[in-house]
Amino acid sequence: MTVVREYDSSRDLAGVEDVERRCEVRPSGKLSLFTDLLGDPISRIRHSPSFLMLVAETGTEEKEIVGMIRGCIKTVTCGKKLDLNHKSQNDTVKPLYTKLAYVLGLRVSPSHRRQGIGFKLVKMMEAWFMQNGAEYSYIATENENQASVNLFTGKCGYSEFRKPSILVNPVYAHKVNVSRRVTVIKLDPVDAESLYRLRFSTTEFFPRDIDSVLNNKLSLGTFVAVPRGSCYGSGSGSWPGSSKFLEYPPESWAVLSVWNCKDSFRLEVRGASLWRRVVAKTTRVVDKTLPFLKLPSIPSVFKPFGLHFMYGIGGEGPRAAKMVKSLCGHAHNLAKRGGCGVLATEVAGEEPLQRGIPHWKVLSCQEDLWCIKRLGDDYIDGALGDWTKSPPGASIFVDPREF
Structure with a gap:
């Protein structure tokens, strides 16, 4: 029996730290990258306008944290349009905004994988996203992390969206x-x-x-x-x-x-x-x-x-x-x-x-993978559209709060 609930700092810190220590962030050949959140599991999301952390807990008497997920919501630019009502002679380009949710820090203990815990965490987080008016949800993963790609694009309905470079x-x-x-x-x-x-x-x-x-x-x-x-x-x-x-x-x-x-x-x-x-x-x-x-x-x-x-x-x-x-x-x-x-x-x-931008190829990732999902019909500034089907542009703005 696995229960997903909101993170409680007074009793979950040790369990969350244990899972974090055992889960690699980005595998790279024979080397693995691990993260230490310095005793604050929500440090990477607390600077966003709205955020939540969920944990997955198993057991009846001896309860154990076996997974967690973090999410945040903010408003971002998803496109642009011409402002035909602008008073100047030339039309002015205006941004189109949408309420975007971001999934990060999905971790499942190695001993409890392939049991549907990751899927359950994602669905519970998406429910919170929709309750708070998010129109899209996206995640960042690695092309080589087939388990993560299969979870989001196969089971959770996300589609490959952008492939930025981490330098x-x-x-x-x-x-x-x-x-x-x-x-x-x-x-x-x-x-x-x-x-x-x-x-x-x-x-x-x-x-x-x-x-x-x-x-x-x-x-x-x-x-x-x-x-x-x-x-x-x-x-x-x-x-x-x-x-x-x-x-x-x-x-x-x-x-x-x-x-x-x-x-x-x-x-x-x-x-x-x-x-x-x-x-x-x-x-x-x-x-x-x-x-x-x-x-x-x-x-x-x-x-x-x-x-x-x-x-x-x-x-x-x-x-x-x-x-x-x-x-x-x-x-x-x-x-x-x-x-x-x-x-x-x-x-x-x-x-x-x-x-x-100076960088070492051995440390960098030339093709990170961002996947996106439309959570509901969106009506943005009077323009009906689906961001998931838009072609990529030459540039993106990466929010440091989500790196």
Whole structure:
């Protein structure tokens, strides 16, 4: 007999931690990635507007937590339309919004799999989604995780939707040089919100509450890169505000924000051979001893490590990818000061700025899989439509609260 109920922090913490420790997050050959939620199982969802965690419990007298699932709901952009009533001569593009639910952190104890527990957890979470007005539900999994893919696309009625890339770069012992041809400007949260709403509000998955994201204590800042020598890159006091900047932009520019995942959860790679560990440690020792050589080193990922997540990546112009590379260098140095092991981001598979994001292929996932399900008929801003059937765009906005 398995009972699914809401998570109770006063009695479920130890059981949830035990299941989390035994469940790998992303298998990769002979290596496996595990997560540590730092004693707070809802840390990855508590920053969303609405969230819930469920646990699966078995037994009569000796009860045991054998599974759990987390979910959250928010309003995001699912498309765009022309505003024919706009007063200007040119039609203005407006975002279409929908209430979107996200399933994450589905775990079932290895000793209790193939018993329908995962399916029961998903259906109970979807019931909560619909009770709270969610129009779509989506999940992120790996193409290689056939059990997860079969559960969602086979039993639960989800369909494959988007295939973004997760790009991961190690944080070296040395500081990364940022091009002297680029000026990096840090925006205050109000200005950053203005820039994102003016430039990215029609990007798929853009959160309507972007202000909550940018003002969150885990947000480490939004940074804009412009050519040094341009009117915006000539020193302090040269930033005119986002509205004016977008009205008269430089030839090329880029933007990204950084989120501190380190204070929410830690990761750990298990299954590495002694030889791999020795090689990794040797690269760190050499990099730390001779930092001026700028030799790439492998961080200590074989014990719990933290990460910073880059999101809201965008820009324009022929040198936009180079601007993004400079911003990633700046973000790397922030992560180094913060004691992180890796720097990560997730972008659309066809994102043109992807070539400017430094990453190691061995650590990255070039084809993550997002699956989506329509929970009910939706009527969005006067336009009837089905988001699940829409073609992918060049870019997506990945919410750091759900990474």
